[in-house]
Amino acid sequence: xxxxxxxxxxxxxxxxxxxxxxxxxxxxxxxxxxxxxxxxxxxxxxxxxxxxxxxxxxxxxxxxxxxxxxxxxxxxxxxxxxxxxxxxxxxxxxxxxxxxxxxxxxxxxxxxxxxxxxxxxxxxxxxxxxxxxxxxxxxxxxxxxxxxxxxxxxxxxxxxxxxxxxxxxxxxxxxxxxxxxxxxxxxxxxxxxxxxxxxxxxxxxxxxxxxxxxxxxxxxxxxxxxxxxxxxxxxxxxxxxxxxxxxxxxxxxxxxxxxxxxxxxxxxxxxxxxxxxxxxxxxxxxxxxxxxxxxxxxxxxxxxxxxxxxxxxxxxxxxxxxxxxxxxxxxxxxxxxxxxxxx
Numbered sequence: 493x494x495x496x497x498x499x500x501x502x503x504x505x506x507x508x509x510x511x512x513x514x515x516x517x518x519x520x521x522x523x524x525x526x527x528x529x530x531x532x533x534x535x536x537x538x539x540x541x542x543x544x545x546x547x548x549x550x551x552x553x554x555x556x557x558x559x560x561x562x563x564x565x566x567x568x569x570x571x572x573x574x575x576x577x578x579x580x581x582x583x584x585x586x587x588x589x590x591x592x593x594x595x596x597x598x599x600x601x602x603x604x605x606x607x608x609x610x611x612x613x614x615x616x617x618x619x620x621x622x623x624x625x626x627x628x629x630x631x632x633x634x635x636x637x638x639x640x641x642x643x644x645x646x647x648x649x650x651x652x653x654x655x656x657x658x659x660x661x662x663x664x665x666x667x668x669x670x671x672x673x674x675x676x677x678x679x680x681x682x683x684x685x686x687x688x689x690x691x692x693x694x695x696x697x698x699x700x701x702x703x704x705x706x707x708x709x710x711x712x713x714x715x716x717x718x719x720x721x722x723x724x725x726x727x728x729x730x731x732x733x734x735x736x737x738x739x740x741x742x743x744x745x746x747x748x749x750x751x752x753x754x755x756x757x758x759x760x761x762x763x764x765x766x767x768x769x770x771x772x773x774x775x776x777x778x779x780x781x782x783x784x785x786x787x788x789x790x791x792x793x794x795x796x797x798x799x800x801x802x803x804x805x806x807x808x809x810x811x812x813x814x815x816x817x818x819x820x821x822x823x824x825x826x827x828x829x830x831x832x833x834x835x
Contacts (some may be wrong), residue, residue: 512549515542522687526812534657536560538687538703569599581655584779585636588760590656592683593665594675596644598713599813601742602665603639611639623655630756633763639662640723643682653686661759662688662708667683668720668739672712672775673726692734707758709736711751716741762826764790773829781824788820790830806831 519542540556543549581588591599600611609626622641627634640655641648656662664679666672680690688704691697692693697705710731712724724739731737736754740747762785763778779793787805791798808814810825824830 500591511544513542513544533560533563534654536563579811581638581658583623583636583658584625584634585627586630586633586761587660588638589661589663589759590638590640590659590664591658591665592640592643592652592679593680594644594667595827597642597665597667597675598742599639599642601663602663602711602713602740603637605742605745605748607637609637609639620674628752628755630752633780635755635759643679655687656683656706657686657704659706661755662706663755664708664710665751666710666712666727668712668714668723668727669717672723673730676710676727676731687705690735693736707760709754709758711737712737712739713742715739715745715746762828764795764824765827766790767831769827769831769833778827785824786820787818787822787824787830789818790824791832794832798834799825801834803833803835805833 494725518538519535519539523539530807536556536559540560543553543556544619545577546551548628593599603609603611603624603626604630607626609624610626624639626637626639627734628637636658638655640652643649643652662683664676666675666679683690683706686704688706690708691705710727712720712727714720715724720739724737728737732760736758738747738751738754742748760783761780762783764781764785765773765775765778767773779790781789781793787807788799788802791802791805802820804817805820807818807822807824807828807830809828811818
C-alpha cells in the first residue's frame, strides 16, 4: 500500500539526502498541502530553491525538476484543450495589480471606478466569485487590475493566493467604516502565511530571497463616511512609514488620480521610446521595462539581433544634453528616447 505523499513523489523516499535544510521540509509540507495547479507549481518551484547544490542532492534535484516539468506540461495540455485552470488570469498591460481585501471593503467599486470592468456591486459578501480583470489607463500605458473574492475563505484562498503570488503589485483595500488598523494587520499576516514579503518604501528587492517579494499599496476606501478622516490618519501613522497609504472614495471619486499615480510609481517600471536616425520617436507606443534597465536591455526587447549588431546609441531625456552618445550599460529613465545605430 502506497503512502499518501508517494502519489507525487513515488521514488523520492529512496533518494532523500540526509543533509537537507529545515526550509526544505517546510516547503515540502506546503507543496503537499497545495490543491490547485498554480499553487502546486509555485510551491514546487520554492521547494527546488531550498535544495543545496552538491553531489549528494543531484538525484533529488533531478527528480524535482522532472516533476515540475510534468506539472507544466499538464497545464499546457489542459490549456490547449480548453480544460485549464478556470481561475487563471493571463497577464496583460504594463503590470498586473490584484485587489485584496475583506468582504464589503469595496474592491468591486474600486475596480469599476479605475477600469473598464463591470463587476457585481452588492452589500452582501462574496459578490465576486471568480477573478474579474479590467484595464486602467495611465497616460500612454495601461495596467491590468484583477478583482478577487474576499480573503479568509478556505474554499477560494487556494487559487486566490496563487493569483496574488503571480501579480506584480498588490492593492490592499481597507474599509474605513471598520477598524482600519486591525484590517491592515490581518491582511499583512495573511500575505505572510502565503509566503509573500512586502517591499517597504525605498527598499529594493532582496537578492537570494526564496519568498515572493511584492510591492503593496494600502487603499483606504470610503473616505466620504463620518469619522473616516480620523481613521485614515491613524492608518497613515501606523503604516505610512513603510507603505504608500492612499485615502479614496469610490462614491465621490476622491483620491482616484492619486491612486493611479501611486500604482505607476510603485510598479517599478519605466516607459522608453525608440527612434530611427533622422526621424521623430513614436510616443504613442512606449516600450515598458523594469526600473534599472539599460540601453542593451531595450535593444534585446526590440529585436534579439540588436545586441550583437549594436554600434552605438544616443539618448534624449535623462542625459546631460539631448542626443548624448552613451555606453551599452547606460541606465535608462522614464520617458527616455533612445536612437540605435547598428553596424
